[in-house]
Amino acid sequence: MAASAEKHDVFQAIADPTRRELLRLLAGKELPINQISSHFPMTRTAIAKHLRILSEAELVKGRKSGREKLYSLHSEPLAELKQWLAFFEQYWDNKLSMLKNYVEENEE
Amino acid sequence: MAASAEKHDVFQAIADPTRRELLRLLAGKELPINQISSHFPMTRTAIAKHLRILSEAELVKGRKSGREKLYSLHSEPLAELKQWLAFFEQYWDNKLSMLKNYVEENEE
DNA sequence: ATTATATAAAACCATTTGGTTCCATGTCAA
DNA sequence: TTGACATGGAACCAAATGGTTTTATATAAT
Incomplete structure (x- = not known):
């Protein structure tokens, strides 16, 4: 259960090239937003939004560790x-x- | 050659549920726009636009036959x-x- | 030739998307 | 406890998206 009223589905989630790169980057690894966003030519906020969309599609999961939040791929x-x-x-x-x-x- | 400056790629093309339905509908069959659009709750023009996007991604090809244009799936x-x-x-x-x-x- | 049919193209519109900047909050270190 | 760092959230913006209606053009049928 916990069906999560997903606003974005998998198809939409992977439609954006930046989000596809994010998935590749997070495959295997677990990284905090700051470090993630250093790989991209846009602001941390923009990356945070992309991660949110990926989260809604459950393609990524984040766990808070101290003051940082670690994201990783959830490919199911x-x-x-x-x-x-x-x-x-x-x-x-x-x-x-x-x-x-x-x-x-x-x-x- | 003929690299076709695609404005839409495959990932974007399949992001929309209507376009995914179109692909299923055109699998195997060859149908004219009018007939296609009768399956959908929107105008023929809207469907034509979706077909254009699918064409740009080369997921669909259309051949003109008389006054109608027949579309079919091109799944490669x-x-x-x-x-x-x-x-x-x-x-x-x-x-x-x-x-x-x-x-x-x-x-x- | 005239009319009906099939598609194409243009203009328009509301909403979503992908980005920004600025401010707030929580956590760690000195 | 003060400051630095990491994230979150709000407000804003331009451009793209997904739709509409209207007009035009080509083909077929009578």
Whole structure:
């Protein structure tokens, strides 16, 4: 439960190139906003907004540690995207689709 | 060549739910705008604009036939998305990732 | 030739988006 | 406890987005 009235979904969240970079940057690592924003040519506030949107889509989670807040990737919602994509894959590759489908269906 | 100065990329193109529905609708089929727009609660003009955006991202192609223009899905650009996704998959499923990678790398 | 149909294009509009600056609050260190 | 640092939030702004209505143009049918 706790369905979180998401204002932004995964599709919108990844539409922006800056947000896609953020996801890559936070993959594996856990970083505070200040440090994150030093990688980008915009203000810390702008980055904070992007992180909020990513949070709403649950692609990123932040935990407070002392006076800083550490953000990290939470990639599970991307599974929705993968599932969405799967529908269309049959329209461009048929070669290994059966094996792929087998893998897809057995990963949960 | 013919790099087409795309104003909209794939990520932006699929960010809108109406456009995602359009892609599903045009999968396999070839339909004229009028018929397409009858499936949606907005004007034909609005649909035409969405189709233009999808065209810019090359997710849809239209051929003129007499007085109507027939649109159909062109799913290849979604491969970019798949590739983008692949990077993140390692962060949420490790179970069958080796087999999956094998499949992925051998489909071209 | 005239009329109906299918799409295209232009002008307009409200809301959202992506950014800014400025100010407030909470936490750590001296 | 005073100051420095890290984040949060409000107010504001220009441009993009997603829609509309209206007008024009090309094709088909009678």
